[in-house]
Amino acid sequence: MKQYSEKKMNKTVYWAEKPGDQDTKVIRVVKEQESDSEMLSVCLREAARCLKQGGLVAFPTETVYGLGADALNETAAKRIYEAKGRPSDNPLIVHISAIEDMDKLAYVNDMAKALAQAFWPGPLTIILPKKECVPDGTTGGLGTVAIRMPSHPAALELIRQSGVYVAAPSANTSGRPSPTKASHVVEDMRGKIEYIVDGGAVGIGIESTIVDVSGEKPMILRPGFISKHMLEQIIGDVEIDPALSKPVDGMRPKAPGMKYTHYAPKGEMTLVEGDEGVRGQVIQQIKELAAEKQQEGFRVGIMAPKETISFYYGCADAVICVGDRNGQQTVAAGLYAALREFDNAEVDYIYAESFRGEELSDAIMNRLLKAAGHRVICVERGE
Numbered sequence: 374m375k376q377y378s379e380k381k382m383n384k385t386v387y388w389a390e391k392p393g394d395q396d397t398k399v400i401r402v403v404k405e406q407e408s409d410s411e412m413l414s415v416c417l418r419e420a421a422r423c424l425k426q427g428g429l430v431a432f433p434t435e436t437v438y439g440l441g442a443d444a445l446n447e448t449a450a451k452r453i454y455e456a457k458g459r460p461s462d463n464p465l466i467v468h469i470s471a472i473e474d475m476d477k478l479a480y481v482n483d484m485a486k487a488l489a490q491a492f493w494p495g496p497l498t499i500i501l502p503k504k505e506c507v508p509d510g511t512t513g514g515l516g517t518v519a520i521r522m523p524s525h526p527a528a529l530e531l532i533r534q535s536g537v538y539v540a541a542p543s544a545n546t547s548g549r550p551s552p553t554k555a556s557h558v559v560e561d562m563r564g565k566i567e568y569i570v571d572g573g574a575v576g577i578g579i580e581s582t583i584v585d586v587s588g589e590k591p592m593i594l595r596p597g598f599i600s601k602h603m604l605e606q607i608i609g610d611v612e613i614d615p616a617l618s619k620p621v622d623g624m625r626p627k628a629p630g631m632k633y634t635h636y637a638p639k640g641e642m643t644l645v646e647g648d649e650g651v652r653g654q655v656i657q658q659i660k661e662l663a664a665e666k667q668q669e670g671f672r673v674g675i676m677a678p679k680e681t682i683s684f685y686y687g688c689a690d691a692v693i694c695v696g697d698r699n700g701q702q703t704v705a706a707g708l709y710a711a712l713r714e715f716d717n718a719e720v721d722y723i724y725a726e727s728f729r730g731e732e733l734s735d736a737i738m739n740r741l742l743k744a745a746g747h748r749v750i751c752v753e754r755g756e
């Protein structure tokens with residue numbers, strides 16, 4: 374059907390994809406509105422009302438775009454699973470706009486309080502034993518609930534104004550990379566949800582760190598921008614869910630969502646890694662692998678950082694740059710958009726440089742290894 378029907382000042386209305394689907398309205402929030410609370414409030418009024426009435430609204434957060442619904446309304450939360458095609462045993466994160474709201478949803482302990490004080494609003498999700506008011510439809514039947522207070526001004530204002538707690542998974546179709554721009558959400562959710570709030574490209578680009586403080590020892594269930602070290606500075610020793618490092622038979626990640634082949638591009642992806650001293654050989658290896666597959670008649674993609682991308686031009690059907698090796702925040706910010714570009718270029722195989730090292734590498738490599746189904750080629754010196 375048609376691309377869009379109506380363009381007002383800040384609003385685009387997309388026609389439903391097929392009869393029976395609904396129109397999706399895109400509300401643009403420009404930078405001046407983000408910093409002017411009154412303008413922001415007016416701009417988000419319709420979307421907030423829609424959330425309150427049980428509708429679905431996608432919105433920007435500092436990590437990735439979320440797909441929101443009233444977390445305490447089981448029917449509304451159920452619609453999220455339908456729109457995403459998500460398995461119903463995979464629980465949702467409940468987003469709040471004030472730290473005090475944590476008490477209304479969960480039995481809060483000292484660790485959770487300290488973490489919330491230190492990192493909220495921000496890219497940290499805290500798992501706690503849930504209170505009665507949180508329905509099974511939101512927690513996938515678990516006795517715990519995941520809570521996060523995002524820092525994006527549009528997210529905070531939308532939640533505040535709606536007057537509800539907002540369950541929001543990443544706003545992608547299940548199995549696709551998380552959306553880091555509103556156009557990604559349009560690709561996946563058009564015709565399935567009422568509103569998309571477009572706040573431009575997100576800042577961080579990978580999902581929040583999840584820390585479970587409901588048990589004896591705090592444990593990271595999903596690495597993110599808030600690192601193990603940052604958490605340990607507030608609450609002492611923190612473990613990392615051992616099932617995250619490599620799939621081992623019989624070992625299941627504790628966050629139900631981490632067991633799925635998330636973040637997977639359509640093409641088969643392989644990471645090629647080697648330390649600084651063998652970077653030239655890594656480049657050579659990637660070029661050879663790409664040439665081999667092209668000769669067999671396949672379409673090939675190559676992903677590399679700014680420092681080495683120019684070596685690959687002309688060597689694949691899609692050569693995509695993902696940030697700057699020396700500024701790993703830029704790699705995180707560009708990763709999911711790059712994976713989506715490979716899908717659009719319809720490549721069969723993708724070869725990517727790897728990003729082990731300092732800073733965000735736990736979080737980045739967790740996503741990259743999953744996208745690559747743990748296919749890694751290590752280049753050793755002299756090979």
Ligand code: TXA
Pocket residue numbers: 434436437438439440463464465466498500512515517518519521523541542543544579580581583594627628629630631
């Ligand atoms: O950055 C983020 O966290 C984004 C933005 C939108 O806030 N949201 C997000 O949600 O990544 P989602 O649904 O894509 O991922 C939530 C993860 C899943 O892996 C899920 O299994 C886990 O959190 N989770 C939710 N509740 C849980 C619980 N009670 N216990 C363990 N894991 C839980």
Ligand code: MG
Pocket residue numbers: 542543551
């Ligand atoms: Mg997700």
